[in-house]
Amino acid sequence: MTSPGERGANGLSEFGYAQEMKRELGWYTSFAVAFGFVSIATGIFTAYGSVLSSSGPMGIWTWPVVVLGQLCVALVFGSLAARIPVSGYAYQWISRLANPVLGWIMGWVSFTFLGVVVVAVDYTIAATILPVLFHYQGTNQNAWVITAVVLLLQAILVALSTRASQRVNNVAVTIQMIGMVTLTVLLFIVGAVTGVLDFGTLFSTGDVPSEGYFALGGLTSAGPWALGFLLGAFTIVGFESAANLAEETKNPARVVPKAMAQAVLGLGVLGMLFLIAVTALAGDPVALAQSDTPVADVIARVLGSYVGNALLVLVVISIFSCGLVISLSGARLVWAMARDKRFPGWQLLNKINRKTGTPMNASMFMFVVSQIVLALFAGSTQALFSLFSAATLLPALIYAATVLLYIVKRRSLPPSKGFELGRWEVPVLVLAVAWLGYELLIFRDASFAEPWIYVLIMFGIGALYLGYLLVRYGAKSLTMPDMHDIDRALDANPHEGRSVSEGGRS
Template identity: 25%
Template sequence: MPHVVSQDPGAREHDLGFGVKGDVKDGYATRPSRSDDGGADNMLEQLGYKPELERTRSTLQVAFMSFVLASIPYGLATTMLYPLAGGGPVNIIWGWLGVSLIIICVAASLGEITSVYPTAGGVYYQAFMLASPKYRRVASWICGWLYVVGNITITLAVNFGTALFFVACINVFESEPGVGVLAGESYQVFLIFLGITFLCNVVSSLGNKWLPLLDTAAIFWTFGGVLAIVISVLVVAKNGRHDAAYVFTHFEANSGWTDGWSFMVGLLHAGYATSSTGMVISMCEEVKKPATQVPKALVLTVCLNTLAGLLFLIPLVFVLPDITYLINLANGQPVPAIIKDAMGTSGGAFGLLFPLMVLAVLCGIGCTTAASRCTWAFARDGAIPGSRWWKEVNPKLDVPMNAMMLSMVVQIVLGLIYFGSSAAFNAFSGVGVISLTASYAIPIAISLFGGRSHLVGSPFNLGKFGVFANVVALAWSALAMPLFCMPTFVPATPATINYAPAVFVAACLISGGWYFAWGKKNYAGPPTQEDPVF
């Protein structure tokens, strides 16, 4: 088999039988040492990779980037339609809190594994190292394609959602009662999407060294903007406020599903906002101490996001206008209408929406950066057609420019779906959540059913809580993947049907076709400890 690096039948033993200090057993490198800051690159080399990216991020900067990837106020704002239709206030508040608690378990599970295998390959590298020699290539191939597709489609969903959100924000100004100043035709939305996509790629590529500072500034911008919204809508509340009983106990399903299932479908709101949890793993090779910093950042960010989400959502529900009116909005973006109703003026509403608009772009930049890194990492291991181009790192910019451009082109091509269906955003967000959820589940499942023996001596081992977290994470994955294939409303029409399954199947066909055409004979998987650094 040309180009395939031979895998030792005993490699699984060596992968799991590490000595803690990075000794050598039977001629094989053992668990890489993490004893010092400069050891991160040595550790990466022991994992089989040549360091190519500069390590500039601290624990807080990783957490801040992860926070920006989620951009909770923005992410919750653009998908507010789902819980409004699914169950109203109960779906918005308790759906968010419930999913967030589950995602803490997902983050903790990924953090444990990342502390052992901190590379830009993220979950697909982890799946390869954890699986048995017989199945490791297939496991990493499937996981890698899911991870790359998830990263790219979530980035697409963010940028396309931003375009739709921008149109809705602009249309708080009306040319006449009930008619916004921007028609929001398909070509207009697509052109705005193109502009946002180009902007995110330009900033991510040319301003790479400034991105940690941008992420830090985004934290203060986010909380400043959220506080402005919270205080303003509650103080002004032009059309009054609901009582606490309405906010925390009122259930109103308008999706056409039965009440229980309607609530479940509405969880796409929280699922989408938290789907980026594991994307920050792709930044491991730009972090000073990835084995400890990235796992801590994963868990810390979810906790921070949970609080930020509640701070944002609860005041909005207190001033919620008629739900039927909101779910029937032509633009599918209720939050601008909620804020305008509370403020009573277009100017006041736009002023409060502006921080969310900026945050949306920052989120797009963060997702663009993470997507380019995971695409580059997968190409580095030869799993993407044309890998020799996509694995190149621009020496002047210190970024994987070719991989970034590939990701951008794929997003633009998929964005053309919007001309055929206004429900395209549902497909982008749905397939992103499904793909990322599945990619997270694979290494967690292999780790759990393999007895978690690779975690012995790791710097982020949660012990018995880790087992509990693994079980919760896998249960959520089993529920979320089919759940987010469902349409928001039934009976479904061509305009409201969820096209996520179609996009997901298409991605699987491309991945499967390329595996049998090329990967089965040529794909060796990531380098293991017994392979030389290339």
């Protein structure tokens, strides 16, 4: 039997919504969603070569800084998810705590991020892994076709069954964790036994000049050390996807914050050990940086071609899992905004299919969007870099805006239903702000011009639709569903702080 406290944490009536989807996800599934989106196998495999080129082997030491910064962001998100455990995450939080116009903007930015990151992730399979695994010549054209097929398979799975999607992801995450731990241990043992483990490589800059290595850079350029942060910044994102499935999670106010923090911390430690092993076994890092699959090359050389191919299979599984979670999260965000009549075509996108119990229309809409994004980028010879750069820039903007909102509203937040920062709140916020400010400065580098163009185009489209909403309905009509239960709870517990701003009530 459910306790009153659990009903309060699970219920949606206080947020003005009815429970439309089954609440059946437990802790491991929530953790697997966060873990699967972050996916160190995917991120390290995709970005490691770029870091070798821009920062040399010593660039891997940016990883712990990113882990600490993103962990602080995850803790802030956990504090918000424990107060407003509703699908739509940052869109819901900012709409209710600031105002619905700012919330809509954040929802649109989140949508543009999910639309590009799923393509960035799946494109890696077609562009860098399958050509090596099956020994064929990769081209822009066949990468385009293969990515489109992978996106279609993920969309069908998400549209037809949440339970099946979660089971596939749970299995994939379990395989990834076991595989990455086993690989890391084997690399250290075999490297030590054969005498090829060279820890001196960890402090080499490769062919990157050591002079000015830690320089801040100029107005339109970032220093070599700074560019190394892209490895972690691209990889350790998406943990908030667990919050986007809050309406389908049991006791989400307790489960979701824990899942996000544990995923970031666990991935951070495992990822650092794996990076140390691979880099200490790199041999000639300058030559290795020229490879499309540097991580697989190291593993094949040290452990043999069979293990190298096994790694590629592991990465394919991890990437498919990652793309599946992104598609799932994107569909939930679109559905959540459409439910509030805030998304183009909301009349179709706000429906839950009775047979599947999923937002099928929203799922297929995300598939169409991903195909458009793929078409925009796939013809470029720098497609993979442009995609992963855009997929790193957008979450940095989302995280920065959400953390700033928390700082402004932290004295008047709704009561927590399961997680609070307590005395760690100020240190966590200071570290999160310092990290996000530094991260955003990296994107002034001229090499990120194409991702900025994508961002500006998507912002322009969003601005047009927002203008339409404001002209058609007026700013005062853009309110969130009734939160009167929260108001009553705060009246009964005045020391907990005040609720949302008046503009966020019906």
